[in-house]
Structure formats: C-alpha cells, structure tokens
Amino acid sequence: MQDIAKGIGGTMAFSCLRLIALSAMGMMLSGCFGTGADLANSIDTSLSTGAIPKTVASNDMADAVTVKDAVSQADPASVSGAPIPWANSASGSAGVIERVEERRDGARVCRSFTTTRHSYQGIAKFDGDTCLDGNGVWVVNSFSARS
Template sequence: MTVISKWTDMTKGWCRKSGAAICLATFALSLGGCTSSLDMFGSTDKVDRSISTGTIPVKQQSDTSISDEATVRNAVTSADLNKMGDTPLPWANTATGSAGVVSVIREDNDQGHTCRAFRTTRHSYEGIAVFAGQACMTGSGDWMLTAFDKQG
C-alpha cells in the first residue's frame, strides 16, 4: 500500500481565491451593461441636435376654445330672433364642459350679407369671461365666425 500525500492548503486556498475572483469579475461585467449608456467620459455625441429651443411662441388657440367658438356660433346663427326677443340664449359645449349665456344678438344686413353681432359669457375651467363676437353668412350660405374677442 502506497500513501501519496498532497499539500492541500495551497490548492484549497487557490480555489477560494480564484472563486472569489471569478465572482467579482462576473459582478463587474454584469454592471458594465447597466452603466454603458451613461457615457461618463463623453466619448460619443448622444445629444439629439434635431430639437431646437428658442423663445416661447405666441399662445396658440386651444382646441377647447375653438370648439367653444363653434358652439357659440351655432347657437347664435340658429336662433330665431323674432321669437327670442330680449330673452338670453344659453349654450353648452358637452365636449369641453364650457357653458354660457348669449345676452345680445343684433342682425345687420348693411353690407350685402347677413351678420349677427353678439355678446356672450363663457364659464369654463379657466373661469368666467365675457366675449363680443360676430358671425357672418358666406356666399355659400354657411356661417363663419369673423370675431370672437375676450372683453376686459
């Protein structure tokens, strides 16, 4: 019977050290995927240059106010002025939640086409406002809003 002796301290220590090194390398490489998009050293130009900035543009008319204007125009132009007299004309826009009351409608035929000047309130999420407007009939018989100006 032959006995072979080995020195196991060196092999066990080497396995422990190499196992720790492998774990550390695996951990470091897995973090590389998480940080590769940070570009910490500025090596690439990742800024989207197609977007330009500048001054703030003039406030465009919102879809809400356009929808409300169309609702007011329809109320004013479909009103029977002979039956209405001095009675206020309520309107409501279910699409925007706005509502108001047209208090004055005056029809004018002076320039060869029919126009209706009016005054209305608008109650909306922005508050209550008074508007003066005008709708005129076009040559094709459609009504077009030619003025809708916020007062005061």
C-alpha cells in the same frame, strides 16, 4: 416582618431593551420625515392630466363654433327677452348668449353677439361676430374675451 420587595437586578435589562426599541423606532421614523424637503425639488412638471386642457385657443374656437350655431339659429328679435343658453360638451364650457344683433354687410347677413362663458379658466364675457358666406354657411369672424 417579612420583606417582599424584589431586587433591582431585572430592571436594568428591561431599561436597555426599551432604549434599543425606542432608538430603532426613531431611526425608522426619521426616514419618513427626513426626505420631505426634497419633494419640492423633484416634482416633474412635464406631466399633466387630460382633465384640464392646456391650450385655451383651441377651446375658444370650439366654444365659438358652439355659440355660432346657437346664434345662427336664434331669432335676433327675441333674444333680448329670453337669453339663449349653450353648452359645449367637448370643452366643458357653457354660457348664456345675452345679445344678438343682425346687420347687413354688403350682400352678407351678419350677427354680432355677447355671451358669457363658464369654463375651467373661470367666468368671462365674450363678444363675437358671425356672417353667412356665399354658400349659406355661418362663419365665425371674431370671438374674443372682454378685457
């Protein structure tokens, strides 16, 4: 019988190369995982996108003007049967005017209203008031979210 088995002299060199390769890969991958804890401490909070406005007050006023325009053109008698939709492309808000009531405040004509507003801040109900000034221009007196 003839012995055809190879010697073990070549496997030692192969094992050393494999160990070196695995060590090198381990060192490269440790760089990816080792800095993960520092990400939470290095966030720059001074940066913001323009997609979501920072100041809510300016959007409230822009929406109030849009709602005021819709309220001033509405027939108060027909609003209870058919709510008035509105949208403000500048702020991205939209809603439905549910109630418009007209009244006299001395010589001025005023209208109080209730509307919903769907915005980046969420969905809310707003109450407002607008009156005709002496020049025939509707002016927003109040526009505030219900609490």
